[in-house]
Amino acid sequence: MNFIKIGEFNICFEKFGHGPIAVLVIPGAIGTAKSDFDIQFNPKHSGCLDFERFTFICVELPGWGRSIPPERPIGPNVLHDDADRCDELMKKLGYNEYSVYGWSEGSKVAIIxxxxFGGSRIRSSIVQGLMTFHTDSASKNIMWSRDIQNWDIELLRKYEQAYGDDIDRVEDLWQRHIDLAIENYGRYYPQGLLGPVQDGLRKIQCPTLVLHGDRDFFIELKQAEHVAANVPNSRLIRFPNCGHNLHHVESIKFKQTVENFLLDNNN
Incomplete structure (x- = not known):
């Protein structure tokens, strides 16, 4: 666990591996390496990512995990500010070029x-469970998760452990995120997260891998298809038997898919 001061925030991050290819990893909402990527960063697990070929920097976004105080900002600019802060983090760590992988809420920051920075500092990007435009069905399903009693018990326990067994903190952060970010998503981004596709998705200059679980309760397939159809040099890989947490369910396929993509696009 390490901290770097960026603006008003003490940004917490964890480093895994010592390989030549640097990868910034951005967890989902309120997430940490412990809550979201316990398999991927556990050397005892067969799904652990390769620490010899890669160096992974897993960030805890401002206001979440241990990147406090202050509390997380709100409003339509927060994800774009996250993107700037994450790039500044990598600069301060000495990485002039790197790849980025984001899951769920983190995938929004990654695509921004x-x-x-794609085509200059960012060599390649991977997004998983990404929602770039509002739909009523997605918002309804995500709102269902506002009550943490609806969560899978094992998943909830991961977040509880990541927050020092403070379940009240987990619940407060999650409900605040749902109420302020998800409920207002359509109003914040009426033309999509990156604005009109011709000025946003179609201007992305780095190779991009889009991962989607066909059983995702929250994010519809059309979200992934929209990104893959509009980002040049992009590819969609579907996990037919997985949902939103596909990296937990098919960790070996996830590992192979991600590592092969990173190796192919960092030569």
Missing amino acids: MARK
Whole structure:
């Protein structure tokens, strides 16, 4: 666990591996390496990512995990500000070039970073469970998760452990995120997260891998298809038997898919 001061935030991050290819990893909402990627960063698990070929920097976004105080900002600019802060983090760590992988809420930050820094500092991007435009069905399903009693008990326990067994903190952060970010998503981004596709997705200059679980309760397939159809040099890989947490369910396929993509696009 390490901290770097960026603006008003003490940004917490964890480093895994010592390989030549640097990868910024951005967890989902309120997420940490412990809550979201316990398999991927556990050397005892067969799904652990390769620490010899890669160096992974897993960030805890401002206001979440241990990147406090202050509390997380709200409003339509927060994800774009996250993107700038994450790039500044990598600069301060000495990485002039790197790849980025984001899951769920983190994938929104990752795709913004790909648009801003792809083709210069960012070599390649991977997004999983990404929602770039509002739909009523997605918002309804995500709102269902507001009550953490609806969560899978094992998943909830991961977040509880990541927050020092403070379940009240987990619940407060999650409900605040749902109420302020998800409920207002359509109003914040009426033309999509990156604006009109001709100025947003179609201007992304780095190779991009889009991962989607066909059983995703929250994010519809059309979200992934929209990104893959509009981002140049992009590819969609579907996991037919998985949902939103596909990296937990098919960790070996996830590992192979991600590592092969990173190796192919960092030569």
